[in-house]
Amino acid sequence: MTSQLPDRDPEETAEWVESLDALIREQGTERAQFIMRSLLQRAGSQSVGVPMVTTTDYVNTIPADQEAEFPGNEEFERRYRAYMRWNAAVMVHRAQRADIGVGGHISTYAGAATLYEVGFNHFFRGKDHPSGGDQVFFQGHASPGMYARAFMEGRLSEEDLDGFRQEKSKQGHALSSYP
Incomplete structure (x- = not known):
């Protein structure tokens, strides 16, 4: 101190x-x-x-030599998070076009990306899990990161990402700030 x-x-x-x-x-x-x-x-x-x-x-409280091995590939997951942070930041930046005048939040996801991704990759269960899937609620300001992840997984297109906060002007490809 x-x-x-x-x-x-x-x-x-x-x-x-x-x-x-x-x-x-x-x-x-x-x-x-x-x-x-x-x-x-x-x-x-x-x-x-x-x-x-x-x-x-x-x-x-757990000595380092007694910690369980990380269940995934730390280097790959770290790189993947960096890509998603970048995509989330670019998506918010592109939504701030001068003629549109909307902003977005990038720090919520950027600060919590590791927590979210460890959850996605190692804890949250999908709907097909034998015990049933998890229903996870995310803070709305983290939505750019959730959309960036969906883009990396191929579930959203670049055109979809360009519809972030454009519910009125990009109907059919709009992404809400608070899904």
């Missing part, structure tokens, strides 16, 4: 760090954890803005 603020009193800071080191050395890590948690709680109750510590007991 680094700070961009200058240290106004490096000597005092060094004393606090030395005190923590001594606490760990003399009383162990459990006591040091207790003291640190108590200090953080007190800082919170005094409205001291303390950055959130992002590690918890529930993060990275």
Whole structure:
């Protein structure tokens, strides 16, 4: 947890760090954890803005050597996601033609592409699955990515993609922003 603020009193800071080191050395890590948690709680109750510590007991609990092998081809899937992000971005860009004046959202899909694609490739079940298919609802702003995937799978044409957000002017080949 680094700070961009200058240290106004490096000597005092060094004393606090030395005190923590001594606490760990003399009383162990459990006591040091207790003291640190108590200090953080007190800082919170005094409205001291303390950055959130992002590690918890529930993060990275499986050691790397015990993780299951990735079930697919990571390099291929990474490249495929890059193509879909690109196609989604181009589709939104092309929808922003000057004479039409509509926009679109590219960051929702771009940021969540890995989550969606791991789901598509390894978790979501199709309608022919013996247990029945999954019904998956996506955030509407992610639709450019869903359309880009359908294009890569051959279910939509380039003409269809050019109909993104053109429900009135491209009837028959229009794609809604919120399918």
